[in-house]
Amino acid sequence: MVISVSTTKITWELLPEDFVLDDEPVDNVNQPSLAAALTESLELAGKLPETALTTTNYGICATLNGKFVIKAPDWAYVPQITVPREQVQRSYTPHKQGQIPSVVMEFLSDTEGNEYSSKRTYPPGKWFFYEQVLQVPNYIIFQPETGELEVHQLENGNYKLRSDNENQRYWLADMGLFIGVWQGKRENRQGYWLRWWDEDGNLLLWGSELVQQERLAKEAALKRLEELEKRLRDAGISD
Template structure:
C-alpha cells in the first residue's frame, strides 16, 4: 500500500451566525495578560492603525474541503480589515473580510495545545492551519516560563522556516517594522517573562504605567531644571546688588558705569 498525501480545497466564507464557536477557557491565567501587554504597547506607540485589530482567543476561520475550520490563537494582529468592525465581532475570515493576519502567537501552557501540529486531515492542526491554509507570514510560539520565543516565517517555498534571533535575541518583523522578543520584569502583579516590541532604533515600546512613570520623571527633571535656573538667576541678582553697593560706597553711581 502506498500512502498518499491528503488533498484539500480552501475557500473563504463567512461563518454562519448560528455556528457554535468553542467556549473553552484559556489554558493559563497568564495568557490574557501576555496578550493585553502586546496590544497596549502597540496602541500607545501609534502602531495600531484605525483599520487594524488584535485579538485574543478569537476565531480565525476558513473553509477546508467544505467544512468550517476555526482556530483561536492566543494573540493575533490583523493590519487591515475591509468590512465594518461590527461584522467581525464573533469571528474573522481572512481574504473575505480583510487581510491575512500579519502574525499569530501561541503561548505554551501545561496542557498540550497542538501548537506544533502539522495534521492535514480534518480538523487540521494549528501549525498546518496557519502555514498551509491561512499563510500567516509570522507564527510565534512563546514559552512564558523560560522566556523562549520561536518564530516561523512563511518562505518562498510555501513553508514555515524557523528564524534566528539577532544579537539582542529579538526577531525583526518587517511587515510591522518592529522587533519582537522576550523581556523579564513585572506587570499586573506578575513577575516573569513577557513579549515586548522594540522599534527600528531599538527603543522599547512602553506600557501605560511605564509611559506615566517616564512622563513623571520628565516633569520632575523639568521642574528641577527650572528651580536650578531660578536659583542661578537669584544668585546673579544678589551678586549684582553687592557690586552696586560697593560702587555706591566708593562714591560711584552704578547706573553710570557701562
C-alpha cells in the same frame, strides 16, 4: 475564493449565525495580560492603523472540504480589514473580511505540543492550519514561564525557524518592528513578556511606563528650576 492544498479544498465562508463556537476558558491566567500588553504598546506608539485588527483567543476561520475550521490564536495581527469593524463579530474570515493575519502567536501552557501539530485530517492541527491553510507569514511560539521564543517565517510555503539578532530580537518586516523577550513587572506579574522595538531600537512603551516617564520628566524640570532659582538668589539677582 478557492485554494487547494494537496487534496484539501479550502474556501472562505462566514460562519452561520447559529454556528456554535467552543466556549472554553483560556489555558493560562497570564495569556490575556501578555496579549493585551502587545496591543497596548502598538496603539500608544501609533503603530496600530484604524483598519488593522488584533485578536486574542478569537476565532479565525476557513472551510476545509466543506467543514468549518476555527482556530483561536492567543494573539494575532491582521494588517487590514475590509468590512466595517462591527461586522467582524464572533469570528474573522480572511479574504471575506480582510487580509490574512501577518502574525499569529501561541503562548505555551501545556506539554501536549498542539502548537506544533501538522495534522492534515479534520480537524487539522494548528501548525498545518497557520502554515498551509492561512499561510500566515510569521508564526510565533512563546513560553512565558521560561522566556523561550521561537519565530517561524513562511519561506517557499513552509515555516523556517529564524535566528535572532545580536540583541536577541527578531525583525518582522510585515510589522515594521522588532519583537523580543523582556523581563520585568506589569500588572503585578513578574516574569517574561513579549515586547516591540522600532527599527531604531527604541522600546514601545506601555501606558504605565509613559506615565512614569512623564512624571520623571516633570520632577527633573522642577529640580532644574529650583537649582536655577537658588543660583539667582546666591548671586543676589532674585527677589
